[in-house]
Amino acid sequence: DGAIISAGRDPDWVEKISAAGERLWSQPMDLEPEHLAVAPDGSVYVGGDNGYFAVLESADGAVRWSTRYPVYDEANVAVGPAGELYVGVVHDDWNGTYTAIIGERDPRNGEEIWELEIPTTGSWRYLHPVVGNDGVLYIRVAGGLMAIAPDGTILWNRPAPGFPLRHSVAIDSSNRLIVAASAFDPDFPMGHISGANADGTEAFLLFAGYDVALRGSPAIGPSGMFVGDAGILHGFTLAGATDWTYESPGLTSSITLLPTHEIVQPSTEGKLLLVGQNGVAIRALDLGGPVTLPVSAGVDGTLYAIVNHDLVAITTQGVELWRHSAAEEITAAPSIGVDGTLYIGTASGRVLAVSPDGDRLWSFGTGDAVTATPAIGPQAHIYAASTDGVLHVLSPEGELLWQADRGSPIRGGALVDGVGKAFFGCDDGFVYGFDAEGNELWRLKTLAEASAPLSLGSNGTLYVPSQDGSVYAVENRTFQPVLINELFYNQSGEDGPEAFVEIHGPVGTPLDGWRLEAYDGTTGGFYDALPLTGAIGADGFFLIVHPLSSPGLQGQADIVDTFANLQNGPDLLLLIDAGGIVWDTVAYGTGGVDVGEGSPAPDAAEGQAISRSLDHRDSGDNATDFSVQSPTPRQ
The missing domain is CATH 2.130.10.10 (YVTN repeat-like/Quinoprotein amine dehydrogenase)
Incomplete structure (x- = not known):
């Protein structure tokens, strides 16, 4: 009225x-x-x-x-x-x-x-x-x-925007999602896990609940996403829905996803808990002291954990192999070189190298605390950042090769790609890119501290979590991808040994420490892996050939291994560098789980291969990038 x-x-x-x-x-x-x-x-x-x-x-x-x-x-x-x-x-x-x-x-x-x-x-x-x-x-x-x-x-x-991001984001195999877990207040958190498409549009936003801290970096496996919380492990579907939770006293927010896809979560009660991707506990490994930092895993399955001031090697069955005392505070999980050497940073400003048998090899003084895991680059170079604002690049023998001083603390460490370019953020909000020789390529100013670890997508996009509550997607203009280029697995007649996997990338790119992982596309289950050694040839190719292939095909091979005879589709193949970055994901064959880039490539007919276009394009969609054609190794 x-x-x-x-x-x-x-x-x-x-x-x-x-x-x-x-x-x-x-x-x-x-x-x-x-x-x-x-x-x-x-x-x-x-x-x-x-x-x-x-x-x-x-x-x-x-x-x-x-x-x-x-x-x-x-x-x-x-x-x-x-x-x-x-x-x-x-x-x-x-x-x-x-x-x-x-x-x-x-x-x-x-x-x-x-x-x-x-x-x-x-x-x-x-x-x-x-x-x-x-x-x-x-x-x-x-x-x-x-x-x-x-x-x-x-x-x-x-x-609301503006809550600090203090840990790294994760990137799924298609580069379509940036998955971030956030805790708003340490004393009274509200947990969210969110995803964004590669163009920055929102993919999902899930409210995980009150008193859900989600303080750790998320991990992505074939069947879901996983985030640690104090006393709880959370499992989410790849679509961004709550799947399961596992609770156990003393669990920390740090988790590690093993190559065999068990989840390892440390505990302040002196144990490592192994959990399956279905949220069911497998076993607990007793370490005799509180474990708060993430665990590192070797290619042979050995786990490396920090217990007090010790670096401990233990099998997934709980057998302790050795224990090395650093005699000072260790600040982050160890990195593992191609030869099995472990590198750790300390609060007093040292990088320690420890042999695969647990013996001290050398020590390098950085001048201030090394608060993040040292990165391993090509030629086994070690990249260690310190809180005095200096990035130190060392040889495998511990000698200083070059350093970059930017005058502001580097807390998240350096990210190194497969060709030796290094990226890091500083407390003053600047993010830097350097080439393998120590020359600055570019710098970017964000609106707040860039102190969290960075992430790199297989499309070359660099993701920078910031204390201003944003994730910056940075175009890496000098990026040249290393890609799975051609697969020949379906020979004429019954499956036989005439098979190969072809990789394409910049000439001379070292592949030591890289690996290929194969998964059954029907179930998403892991079934084989191949460690890579050597470098991409002068023709831009790297070829893995089955040992019973024809002499002519074996003569073109960089590696001869039975891994080359992949299963018929639906199947999935991942290319992963020494730092754990997934550079390429190829799913082929229809009817499998949706874990590739976009839609799957077609399954090859008998006697045919699936191959990328001649310009080696990676559009982010396997169906677009690959076609069925006659095998053309190194062409």
Whole structure:
């Protein structure tokens, strides 16, 4: 009817004024009215100080009923499309946290219909509820916006931008997702895991729950995504839905995904827990002391863990092989060279090299703490960054080859690609790219500290998590990919040995420490792996040939191995560098699990191969990039 509802204090009142300016009624209140809403039938919903709220009659302002949430602050009210009454209150717990309640009451008598208790943090007192035309209720919570269905079910909880990212992101095999897990407040977290497509558009956003810290970097396996939390391991589907959780006292947020795809999660209770990708525990390995840092895994399956000041080698069956004392604090998981040598950084500013048998080989002083795992590049060069802002590049013998001083702490270490280019971020917000000889290629300024480890997609895109709450996708203009180029696995007649796998890339690219992994496309199960040695030839190719192939084909081979005789499709092949970066993923054959790049390449007919186009294009879609043709090794 165009009437105006207004409220005032001292004394406290609510009044109704007609469109012509005439006071229709004035109702004294026992609360300080602060929030008003009018229902379709003209009823007035009032929220006030100290958790009070009331419903007033439209005709005369009489109090239909009122109630109070004891010890709570201002009551916020909202009205739904059919007159539903929603009320929210917040209580300051006086310890840096707040407790909020949002719920629906029957406007006729005040009876509770549903209610949610929402723990949160931040200096705020209002939920500011609003209701959409579809009846969905939206409230402000610390860290973002929450949507609640009319029946009280939380639909989603979207974080606001600006929360610091302190760990690396993960990239799936197709480069279509950047998966980040975030914790907003160390003392009262709200966990989210999100995914973005390669063009930056949102793929999914999952609210994992309250008191879900998700403080570690996510890991991606063939069957899902996994993130550690204090005392909990979370499993998510590749589509971004909660799959399972595994709880055990003492678990840390650090996880490692083994080549055989078991998940290893350390425990402060002195154990390593091995869990399958289905969330079922396999076994616990006793290390006799708290383990808080991630575990590294050798190609032979040996696990390397940091226990107090010791580096410990242990098998996945729990047999301790040796224990090496660094006699000082070790700050990150060890890196493993092609020859099995382990490299660790220390808080006092040293890089230590330890042999595969546990003996000290050498020590190099950096001048300040090495807070991240040293990176291994081509020619077994070691890249160690320190908090005095210097990147040190060492030979396998521990000699300094070159260094780059940028004057601002480097906490996330360096990321090194397969051709020796190094990338790192600093506390001053700058991110740098260097070539293998130590020449600066480029620099980029972000809006806050770039102190988290960087990630590199197989398309050359560099991903930079920032303390400003953003992930920067940086184009690496000098990038030249190393790709799986041709597969010949379906010989004429029954499957025989005449088979090869062909790789293409920049001439001279060293492949020591790289590997190929093969998976059954029907089940997603791992079935074979091949460590690579040598370098890409002068023709830009690297060829793996079956040992019983024809002499002519074997004469073109860089490696002769039975791995070359892959299964018929559907199947999956991954190319992974020495640092664990997946450079290429090729799925071929239809009817398998969707784990390749885009749609799968066609399955080769008998006597045919699948091969990339002549320009060696990688569009991110296997079906587009590959076609069936006659075998053409090294062409």
